[in-house]
Amino acid sequence: MIGATRRRILITGGNTGLGLALAKKLSGRHQILLSGRKSQAEVAGTLPPGAGYVVADHADPERSVQTLIAGIRDLGWDRLDNAVLNAGTGMMAHDGLDTVSAIRETLDVNLVATILQAQALFPLLAKARGTLTLIGSVAHKGSANVPAYAASKAGLHGFARALRSEWSGRVSVQVLHPGPSKTGMHAKAGYEPGRIRALFLDADDVAAMMASAIAARRSPVTISWIRYFNGGAFTGRKL
Numbered sequence: 502m503i504g505a506t507r508r509r510i511l512i513t514g515g516n517t518g519l520g521l522a523l524a525k526k527l528s529g530r531h532q533i534l535l536s537g538r539k540s541q542a543e544v545a546g547t548l549p550p551g552a553g554y555v556v557a558d559h560a561d562p563e564r565s566v567q568t569l570i571a572g573i574r575d576l577g578w579d580r581l582d583n584a585v586l587n588a589g590t591g592m593m594a595h596d597g598l599d600t601v602s603a604i605r606e607t608l609d610v611n612l613v614a615t616i617l618q619a620q621a622l623f624p625l626l627a628k629a630r631g632t633l634t635l636i637g638s639v640a641h642k643g644s645a646n647v648p649a650y651a652a653s654k655a656g657l658h659g660f661a662r663a664l665r666s667e668w669s670g671r672v673s674v675q676v677l678h679p680g681p682s683k684t685g686m687h688a689k690a691g692y693e694p695g696r697i698r699a700l701f702l703d704a705d706d707v708a709a710m711m712a713s714a715i716a717a718r719r720s721p722v723t724i725s726w727i728r729y730f731n732g733g734a735f736t737g738r739k740l
């Protein structure tokens with residue numbers, strides 16, 4: 502591996518699910534820094550060899566920014582080739598109504614923290630002419646039972662569109678919208694999909710499609726069965 506091709510990649514929410522699957526896919530070729538809410542002890546032995554890890558709780562958006570920036574500096578990184586802002590949470594609403602605390606937490610974790618992190622990471626990304634990737638959801642168009650989650654992802658979609666023109670020529674910006682995927686997210690949200698879960702995409706296949714979409718720098722990109730059936734998990738650009 503030629504040193505210059507080893508990218509410096511930050512993946513938030515990288516200790517499980519789609520973030521971890523992406524990290525495992527990329528860690529052999531690139532330098533990886535992951536973040537999550539779980540402690541170092543809780544994730545010990547589960548992360549790809551060589552990956553760094555910082556604990557940053559996005560429910561406190563301002564502090565999560567400081568922690569991430571400190572983690573990057575601790576590695577001695579003075580630039581960032583890719584930031585994949587993937588951490589996310591969702592909660593099932595009952596009768597279409599989220600509680601105030603669920604609305605606040607969902608928007609803080611998914612949207613406010615992501616916006617603040619993107620802004621703070623700009624100088625590091627600009628130095629590498631890098632790429633900012635926001636992980637949205639097909640739910641950004643609206644989804645029954647998760648109104649605050651849908652709103653947070655719609656917010657990310659608009660934010661990505663704004664930054665893509667604002668940062669044009671300096672940092673590439675994209676938003677990826679995965680469809681339902683086999684991770685622990687639904688159980689955490691209080692949703693039991695039952696037999697429908699069999700129709701969810703495998704996390705490794707979603708991660709493979711995320712990686713090629715990141716390499717292509719296009720936006721927005723929907724990551725669904727249609728892309729999978731078109732060979733999206735096996736073809737496309739390599740990051």
Ligand SMILES: NC(=O)c1ccc[n+]([C@@H]2O[C@H](COP(=O)([O-])OP(=O)(O)OC[C@H]3O[C@@H](n4cnc5c(N)ncnc54)[C@H](OP(=O)(O)O)[C@@H]3O)[C@@H](O)[C@H]2O)c1
Pocket residue numbers: 513514515516517518519520536537538539557558559560587588589590610636637638639678679680681682683684685686687689
């Ligand atoms: N799975 C799907 O069907 C699906 C579909 C569309 C979009 N997405 C999006 O894809 C992304 C990854 O989801 P996933 O399916 O991989 O979910 P997951 O398995 O539940 O993983 C979520 C990740 O986000 C982190 N996270 C959650 N709350 C956090 C907080 N307050 N502070 C810091 N980190 C926090 C988690 O860290 P801890 O484990 O430490 O809490 C974990 O690493 C999310 O943005 C999600 O909205 C998922």
